[in-house]
Amino acid sequence: MSTTLEARNVDATAVTRPRWLLPFGAFSILFFIAAQAISLYLSQPDRDMGHLQKIMYVHVPSAWVSMIAFFVVFVTSLLYLIKRDIRHDLMAASAAEVGVILTALTLALGSIWGRPTWGVYWTWDPRLTTTAILLLIYVGYLALRAFTEDEDRRARWAATVGIFGFMNVPIVYMSVRWWRTIHQVQSTPSTVDPYYVIGLRLNAFAFLFLFIFFVGMRYYIARLERTKAVRLEERALAEE
Amino acid sequence: VSRAELSRVGAIVWKDLTAERRTKANFNAVVFLAGLILLLFGFALGPDHDALRDAAGGVLWLTVLFSGVLSFNRSYEQELENGSLEMLLLYPGDRRSIYLGKLFANLTFVLLVEVIMVPAAAVLYDIPVWSVIVPLSTVLLLGTFGFVTLGTFYAAMSSRLRAREVLLPLLLFPMLIPLLVAAVQATGAILDGDLMNVAGSWIRLLIVYDVIFFLGALYAFEHVIED
Numbered sequence: 001m002s003t004t005l006e007a008r009n010v011d012a013t014a015v016t017r018p019r020w021l022l023p024f025g026a027f028s029i030l031f032f033i034a035a036q037a038i039s040l041y042l043s044q045p046d047r048d049m050g051h052l053q054k055i056m057y058v059h060v061p062s063a064w065v066s067m068i069a070f071f072v073v074f075v076t077s078l079l080y081l082i083k084r085d086i087r088h089d090l091m092a093a094s095a096a097e098v099g100v101i102l103t104a105l106t107l108a109l110g111s112i113w114g115r116p117t118w119g120v121y122w123t124w125d126p127r128l129t130t131t132a133i134l135l136l137i138y139v140g141y142l143a144l145r146a147f148t149e150d151e152d153r154r155a156r157w158a159a160t161v162g163i164f165g166f167m168n169v170p171i172v173y174m175s176v177r178w179w180r181t182i183h184q185v186q187s188t189p190s191t192v193d194p195y196y197v198i199g200l201r202l203n204a205f206a207f208l209f210l211f212i213f214f215v216g217m218r219y220y221i222a223r224l225e226r227t228k229a230v231r232l233e234e235r236a237l238a239e240e
Numbered sequence: 241v242s243r244a245e246l247s248r249v250g251a252i253v254w255k256d257l258t259a260e261r262r263t264k265a266n267f268n269a270v271v272f273l274a275g276l277i278l279l280l281f282g283f284a285l286g287p288d289h290d291a292l293r294d295a296a297g298g299v300l301w302l303t304v305l306f307s308g309v310l311s312f313n314r315s316y317e318q319e320l321e322n323g324s325l326e327m328l329l330l331y332p333g334d335r336r337s338i339y340l341g342k343l344f345a346n347l348t349f350v351l352l353v354e355v356i357m358v359p360a361a362a363v364l365y366d367i368p369v370w371s372v373i374v375p376l377s378t379v380l381l382l383g384t385f386g387f388v389t390l391g392t393f394y395a396a397m398s399s400r401l402r403a404r405e406v407l408l409p410l411l412l413f414p415m416l417i418p419l420l421v422a423a424v425q426a427t428g429a430i431l432d433g434d435l436m437n438v439a440g441s442w443i444r445l446l447i448v449y450d451v452i453f454f455l456g457a458l459y460a461f462e463h464v465i466e467d
Contacts, residue, residue: 081460140410143410143411144411167452171449
């Protein structure tokens with residue numbers, strides 16, 4: 001497709017890195033280290049689980065933030081279909097990549113916790129199973145992107161897959177919950193040690209900040225890659 | 241929905257089914273593959289009669305999924321080979337009729353495969369389908385409708401890519417997990433006489449799933465097919 005720069009909605013000026021990105025990245029990494037240190041130092045070993053409980057500080061935040069990631073994919077996909085601005089597509093792709101990493105991390109950490117606690121690495125529990133299905137759905141999303149070469153087509157197709165995937169989340173969860181359930185009942189802040197709550201909240205923010213940094217960085221790189229691709233194409237067309 | 245739109249949908253269904261009827265190559269192959277999968281599951285799970293009968297619902301639906309998925313890409317590939325998709329898109333009228341036409345042609349195709357496959361499964365797995373034919377057909381129809389709805393939608397994308405054979409199941413099967421769970425549970429309950437009275441809730445879940453993704457696909461198809 002030989003459309004011009006303008007028609008394809010590119011900023012012809014160079015993509016610059018947002019000034020907040022690197023300082024924010026440094027901050028979020030330091031915040032993460034601090035949140036981990038504080039929560040590990042503050043919390044006493046759990047009565048039943050002992051030090052194993054501390055996996056909660058990485059498992060639960062990564063699960064929460066992965067849901068935020070897929071919600072971002074959903075919203076930016078919808079925005080892309082409405083406005084057809086390629087930046088929404090690049091943002092959806094960035095959030096999906098980070099979301100897949102976080103989902104995989106959630107599953108890995110959950111398995112490490114599940115083996116000594118439940119006695120098995122894997123169980124067909126609703127939340128665990130839903131997370132695994134989400135991982136598969138968004139791996140499919142990334143695979144579709146990887147196999148689709150035309151940019152406009154990739155953006156439109158990926159947007160529909162991203163929207164359908166998110167629409168499926170509550171249906172998947174309901175169906176698996178009816179199917180069977182043994183997941184640990186969610187604790188509420190009133191039933192656990194206050195230091196656990198502080199540790200969990202700190203780490204939830206730590207993961208959120210890291211998520212914003214990663215997505216921001218990935219989005220910046222995606223825009224650079226895109227500008228490069230468009231320029232190469234322009235040059236090739238000019239030489240003809 | 242206007243009369244003109246209905247006749248457009250009808251024309252596409254007729255065209256696709258005629259193309260299929262004249263070659264029959266694909267239908268016959270898919271039917272034999274379905275029979276083969278039923279046999280393979282029997283060898284993998286068997287030969288204990290009770291075990292086979294307990295697994296029958298799951299086996300039946302996995303066979304529908306694994307054999308049916310082969311028909312979706314083909315439904316667009318035959319258009320792409322002759323460049324006739326461009327022609328279809330050039331015709332006046334709503335593009336949704338293309339989707340609906342493909343959807344009902346594929347639905348007919350998969351249901352016809354099931355008409356042969358289910359009696360075969362009844363024999364091989366010793367399940368009493370005749371006494372429960374009405375509820376069983378309801379579940380088959382609802383489950384197949386949801387399956388074909390998403391299959392036809394995703395194949396509109398995957399059929400135009402090099403990696404179509406692997407990409408379609410990769411996109412489609414994770415999305416179908418709620419449908420698979422509901423359909424297998426409902427089928428299993430019905431084959432057992434539905435003593436716990438659970439088939440109804442699973443059927444309602446199937447209906448919700450079908451409605452949501454049918455409407456979703458109907459609205460999103462425009463974005464997928466335009467080029």
